[in-house]
Amino acid sequence: MRPITYSRATDPQSAVATVSADPTSDYLAGGTTEIDLLRQYVLQPRRLVDINALPLAGIESTPEGGLRIGATTRMSDAAAAPEVRERFPMLSEALEKGASPQLRHMASLGGNLLQRVRCSYFRDPLAPCNKREPDSGCSALTGHSRDHAVLGTSEHCIAAHPSDAAVALTALDASVHTLGPGGERTYPLDDFFLLPGDSPHREHPMAHGELITAVEVPPTPVARRSLYLKVRDRASYEFALVSVAAALSVVDGRIADIRVALGGAATKPWRARRVEDFLVGEVAERRAFAQAAQVELAEARPTPMNAFKVELAQRALVRALGTLAEGTGLEDGSPA
Amino acid sequence: MSADDQALTRRGTVLEERGPGPVRVALPVNGTEHAVEIEPRVSLLDALREHLQLTGAKKGCDQGTCGACTVWVDGRRVLSCLTLAVACEGREVTTIEGLAEDGALHGMQQAFIAEDAFQCGYCTPGQIMSAVALLEEGRTGDEEIKEGMSGNLCRCAAYPNIRAAVRSVRDRA
Numbered sequence: 001m002r003p004i005t006y007s008r009a010t011d012p013q014s015a016v017a018t019v020s021a022d023p024t025s026d027y028l029a030g031g032t033t034e035i036d037l038l039r040q041y042v043l044q045p046r047r048l049v050d051i052n053a054l055p056l057a058g059i060e061s062t063p064e065g066g067l068r069i070g071a072t073t074r075m076s077d078a079a080a081a082p083e084v085r086e087r088f089p090m091l092s093e094a095l096e097k098g099a100s101p102q103l104r105h106m107a108s109l110g111g112n113l114l115q116r117v118r119c120s121y122f123r124d125p126l127a128p129c130n131k132r133e134p135d136s137g138c139s140a141l142t143g144h145s146r147d148h149a150v151l152g153t154s155e156h157c158i159a160a161h162p163s164d165a166a167v168a169l170t171a172l173d174a175s176v177h178t179l180g181p182g183g184e185r186t187y188p189l190d191d192f193f194l195l196p197g198d199s200p201h202r203e204h205p206m207a208h209g210e211l212i213t214a215v216e217v218p219p220t221p222v223a224r225r226s227l228y229l230k231v232r233d234r235a236s237y238e239f240a241l242v243s244v245a246a247a248l249s250v251v252d253g254r255i256a257d258i259r260v261a262l263g264g265a266a267t268k269p270w271r272a273r274r275v276e277d278f279l280v281g282e283v284a285e286r287r288a289f290a291q292a293a294q295v296e297l298a299e300a301r302p303t304p305m306n307a308f309k310v311e312l313a314q315r316a317l318v319r320a321l322g323t324l325a326e327g328t329g330l331e332d333g334s335p336a
Numbered sequence: 337m338s339a340d341d342q343a344l345t346r347r348g349t350v351l352e353e354r355g356p357g358p359v360r361v362a363l364p365v366n367g368t369e370h371a372v373e374i375e376p377r378v379s380l381l382d383a384l385r386e387h388l389q390l391t392g393a394k395k396g397c398d399q400g401t402c403g404a405c406t407v408w409v410d411g412r413r414v415l416s417c418l419t420l421a422v423a424c425e426g427r428e429v430t431t432i433e434g435l436a437e438d439g440a441l442h443g444m445q446q447a448f449i450a451e452d453a454f455q456c457g458y459c460t461p462g463q464i465m466s467a468v469a470l471l472e473e474g475r476t477g478d479e480e481i482k483e484g485m486s487g488n489l490c491r492c493a494a495y496p497n498i499r500a501a502v503r504s505v506r507d508r509a
Contacts (some may be wrong), residue, residue: 005376007351014351018350032418048376099487103415103487105412237487
């Protein structure tokens with residue numbers, strides 16, 4: 001690990017002023033990505049500005065009935081908060097199914113959104129990687145790509161976005177609040193995460209030194225009946241091969257409202273709008289779920305190693321929606 | 337200085353920078369105030385092991401995947417390998433060495449012996465620090481114990497006995 005210097009910020013403005021003025025400074029929140037990648041020479045900041053003492057932790061209800069979750073709120077605290085569990089079960093479950101208990105006590109929600117990809121070539125400073133070193137090439141295209149994305153890929157990068165929480169937050173139309181040298185800004189989450197395209201090193205639209213201050217989740221009544229399904233190689237403490245955040249409301253036998261997002265299978269938290277558009281107004285039954293899933297995955301571009309994700313994602317979508325439909329008396333009873 | 341820079345200066349001052357050479361860090365560990373001279377890049381794990389000779393917390397992977405380095409910071413179980421020591425200034429650190437009271441092993445330590453919950457023992461300090469915290473978090477169901485201990489790997493695969501030890505402490509409470 002290279003030598004670094006350390007500063008502890010006591011107010012957000014000074015943190016932003018310090019990091020904005022110095023391209024070689026990074027923020028330090030939970031450190032679960034930053035320290036890991038520093039030690040592997042993937043990230044090479046000269047200075048870390050510790051933001052853990054800033055007054056950015058905590059969850060409050062908004063006047064409209066949504067939630068504002070402070071950026072340094074720990075994953076474990078956000079997952080356990082009664083208002084998250086009751087109003088947004090999919091978010092609580094996504095947070096609970098991420099990482100390990102120790103890491104969830106450390107990792108902040110803002111840092112969770114900005115965590116870096118798990119692609120082994122990104123994490124190996126000696127391997128060509130367009131995300132780590134623009135125009136050096138993508139090793140995963142011809143290398144080991146079992147864990148990589150099948151949606152939103154480009155010829156420059158196929159790394160899957162690793163966050164679970166961001167998948168639920170994308171389904172919930174959350175927004176990211178930031179503070180930068182130019183003042184405060186708000187980004188809808190779906191615009192916050194960028195597709196790799198020909199610039200995979202650009203993962204979000206923030207300027208250097210712009211600091212996430214909070215994540216806001218709007219009131220979403222349909223989310224009270226929601227879940228996060230995570231499919232992975234081992235039962236716990238593992239990243240998703242495929243995951244689904246879903247919320248479903250059925251009125252008079254038909255789907256009145258639906259929210260769906262996919263994780264593990266795409267280069268950004270993937271709002272499954274084709275599933276939603278296909279299913280609104282439809283009868284809540286397995287056949288319709290399967291058709292909708294097929295439509296969503298029609299544009300998948302798998303590699304030989306991760307082609308299984310195309311089928312797995314469809315099955316996960318059907319199972320998640322089938323589980324939510326159960327108990328409404330409308331599921332046809334066949335196993336997903 | 338441009339107008340923008342002036343506006344920035346009014347709103348926030350550039351912070352003092354410590355390091356990269358050794359800096360003096362006050363580190364409260366197991367109820368005792370320590371001071372170490374360390375570079376800011378030094379992890380809490382290395383500060384404990386190499387500077388305070390508290391070698392209970394173990395270095396397994398040094399990248400946050402094995403849990404052998406689990407300690408408590410302000411009462412919460414965390415990974416000391418991914419924590420900078422300098423960031424712990426003013427926070428209370430507890431290691432496996434701080435668990436016994438007046439020379440008597442903690443109930444969880446006794447349970448690990450009684451249930452034969454380790455073979456090589458390398459992961460054991462992390463397992464025990466995690467297990468005590470788990471029960472204090474109120475995760476006491478059998479499934480919650482299984483899931484809640486998943487951040488601590490045991491390559492001897494003593495898992496059934498580790499879970500039995502945690503359950504036995506839960507049942508005694």
